[in-house]
């Protein structure tokens with residue numbers, strides 16, 4: 020576990036004060052690498068809150084150039100950057116805000132060729148990708164490499180959040196066996212909506228790493244931001260899921276007679292790659 024400098028102790032003093040957080044929580048953040056796929060209104064804003072919280076290393080992955088119609092929600096961007104690769108501006112902005120965080124910017128989309136290396140290089144994955152093709156690739160790779168993934172998605176004024184821990188919780192394929200018909204640019208989006216979900220996504224990641232609070236394991240938080248109706252649902256864990264079915268059965272067999280397989284303590288102490 021990395022130690023904290025005097026500057027870091029002062030920079031993060033107000034969160035270190037939080038009950039259950041402490042210097043131990045801050046060291047865990049500093050020792051963590053988080054992969055953020057998508058650096059738009061959702062992933063970019065989540066990355067911002069992870070950077071200011073002091074996560075040691077962020078790997079940002081997103082291909083393509085900034086468009087003018089991104090600017091209603093992509094708060095790491097500036098007007099003069101339109102037409103240029105957005106992931107590099109995200110790195111620049113985050114480094115200006117917190118130079119102590121290592122930011123790796125990769126100007127690529129998630130593909131079958133790069134997904135395994137990307138997932139293996141991180142302790143935790145934030146899925147903020149803008150389409151289900153990339154989301155599915157990440158889900159399969161996270162199950163394959165036993166990496167936890169925070170899954171954040173939105174459509175119009177609705178938002179969804181859950182954490183997937185391979186073998187322990189339903190995976191993305193269990194939750195959405197048939198993919199919703201969401202086109203990548205086919206729905207309206209308001210910056211305050213993507214930003215709200217982004218803050219919750221960053222908070223979920225911080226919870227998983229530090230152990231503070233209670234993360235959304237085997238729970239799907241659904242939010243209708245038009246009406247402010249929030250609900251937690253328990254998604255079905257499909258024992259015959261084509262992605263996680265074998266891993267699920269393997270874990271169940273190891274825990275015969277134990278009802279603690281789904282408890283968050285069990286998940287965090289046995290599966291999370293950072294020692295707690």
Ligand SMILES: [Zn+2]
Nearest residue numbers: 190193260263
């Ligand atoms: Zn599954």
